[in-house]
Amino acid sequence: MARHKIHVTVNGAAAEAEVESRLLLVHFLRENLRLTGTHIGCDTTHCGACTVLLDGVPVKSCTVLAVQADGRQVMTVEGLEKDGKLHPIQEGFFQEHGLQCGYCTPGMMMTSSALLASNPDPTEADIRRAISGNLCRCTGYVNIVKSVQHAAAAARTAK
Amino acid sequence: MIPASFDYHSPATLAEAIELLGRYRDDAKVLSGGQSLLPLLKLRLGSAGHLVDIGKIPDLEYVREDGGYLKIGGRTRETALEHSDLIRKKYHILADTAAVIADPLVRNLATVGGNLAHGDPANDHPATMMALAARVVATGPKGARTIPIDQFFTGLFSTALAPDEILTEIQVPVPPPKSGGAYVKLERKVGDFATAAAAAQVTLSAGGEIQRAGIALTNAGPTPIRAAAAEKFLQGKKGDAAAIAEASRLAGEAADPSPDRRGSVEYKKNMARVLTARALAKAIARAQGA
Numbered sequence: 346m347a348r349h350k351i352h353v354t355v356n357g358a359a360a361e362a363e364v365e366s367r368l369l370l371v372h373f374l375r376e377n378l379r380l381t382g383t384h385i386g387c388d389t390t391h392c393g394a395c396t397v398l399l400d401g402v403p404v405k406s407c408t409v410l411a412v413q414a415d416g417r418q419v420m421t422v423e424g425l426e427k428d429g430k431l432h433p434i435q436e437g438f439f440q441e442h443g444l445q446c447g448y449c450t451p452g453m454m455m456t457s458s459a460l461l462a463s464n465p466d467p468t469e470a471d472i473r474r475a476i477s478g479n480l481c482r483c484t485g486y487v488n489i490v491k492s493v494q495h496a497a498a499a500a501r502t503a504k
Numbered sequence: 505m506i507p508a509s510f511d512y513h514s515p516a517t518l519a520e521a522i523e524l525l526g527r528y529r530d531d532a533k534v535l536s537g538g539q540s541l542l543p544l545l546k547l548r549l550g551s552a553g554h555l556v557d558i559g560k561i562p563d564l565e566y567v568r569e570d571g572g573y574l575k576i577g578g579r580t581r582e583t584a585l586e587h588s589d590l591i592r593k594k595y596h597i598l599a600d601t602a603a604v605i606a607d608p609l610v611r612n613l614a615t616v617g618g619n620l621a622h623g624d625p626a627n628d629h630p631a632t633m634m635a636l637a638a639r640v641v642a643t644g645p646k647g648a649r650t651i652p653i654d655q656f657f658t659g660l661f662s663t664a665l666a667p668d669e670i671l672t673e674i675q676v677p678v679p680p681p682k683s684g685g686a687y688v689k690l691e692r693k694v695g696d697f698a699t700a701a702a703a704a705q706v707t708l709s710a711g712g713e714i715q716r717a718g719i720a721l722t723n724a725g726p727t728p729i730r731a732a733a734a735e736k737f738l739q740g741k742k743g744d745a746a747a748i749a750e751a752s753r754l755a756g757e758a759a760d761p762s763p764d765r766r767g768s769v770e771y772k773k774n775m776a777r778v779l780t781a782r783a784l785a786k787a788i789a790r791a792q793g794a
Binding site for chain 2: 402
């Protein structure tokens with residue numbers, strides 16, 4: 346059984362492990378690193394609950410091999426908060442009640458934080474298109490969109 | 505879900521990748537974006553002893569015009585195609601297609617070459633590349649060869665690629681002036697495979713008649729389907745409502761879908777007709793504006 350030594354930077358910290366070829370990135374994050382903020386939802390590349398940023402780009406970590414992340418940067422929901430201060434997207438979800446059961450929330454926040462990084466002033470259509478690969482089983486999309494808009498507005502005011 | 509055990513290889517060069525494919529033959533699969541392959545392995549619908557990741561091989565990701573062709577590197581991500589200025593300005597059919605493949609997160613990894621090489625008739629690029637009369641470049645131990653798209657899809661999940669060949673480039677003839685195209689897809693939700701979808705690419709003559717029409721259907725049979733009778737019918741016709749209606753009727757007849765949860769055979773054939781009409785109308789309008 347093939348094993349590989351990988352070096353991944355996760356939320357700014359270096360992580361090293363020896364992994365099987367078939368280990369999925371989401372399992373590496375949750376089980377090897379104990380970063381359980383990244384959820385496993387459908388496990389079939391549909392729901393986006395497992396979304397993380399790979400070199401800044403949102404991807405479904407159930408459909409990436411851990412070994413593919415070797416030498417790269419991964420950011421999970423645990424990396425959003427800095428020095429005890431919530432990321433604007435977390436503040437947005439908090440203020441606008443952007444979650445009900447919370448299962449999709451980490452993925453939603455990772456996708457929308459990447460959207461705001463490339464498009465600080467998105468339209469509602471931009472937001473809806475960006476999160477179209479993230480499913481909310483509570484169907485709470487109205488407040489999710491408001492949360493992203495809240496974060497965008499807060500980031501603009503802060504500038 | 506966890507895939508069955510395999511070995512992972514990450515060659516640094518194309519030659520090394522081809523050598524690995526030659527060594528492991530049918531026991532090896534090329535890992536490009538992985539967005540079809542990894543789900544297949546996880547569901548254990550497929551298996552491979554060796555994955556050859558082409559992700560670290562340089563110069564496989566580009567979109568450029570060169571020598572009368574639009575050249576798309578085999579590992580070009582769908583998101584790169586979707587946001588390419590050249591594609592958005594000049595290749596509307598490809599911009600339409602890239603925007604409806606799976607979802608934005610999947611498109612951040614999924615590749616154009618993978619979408620073709622997977623040989624899935626439910627994938628979206630096969631039909632658009634047929635409408636565009638593209639050809640693919642397969643690189644193997646003896647070098648590169650080009651394969652016309654009509655000879656590329658040999659059956660369900662099978663293509664003309666040899667076990668030790670990699671799809672390294674897609675070549676689309678640069679369309680003449682007064683050309684336009686469109687891809688119209690019916691899906692139950694974002695990320696679903698097409699219930700039906702139609703690709704249309706037309707070129708108009710100086711007088712406004714249709715000089716060439718390329719029409720193909722997604723998820724309408726065991727391979728992507730070229731609506732040859734519809735294409736032939738349109739030649740020399742004005743692209744008016746009557747011509748579009750007849751051409752789309754012929755395209756619907758060319759569809760040979762299977763019934764599933766997306767619909768019955770009758771429904772899918774009818775949707776192939778409706779979507780062909782919409783794609784043609786859009787393609788003709790774009791050609792008139794070009």
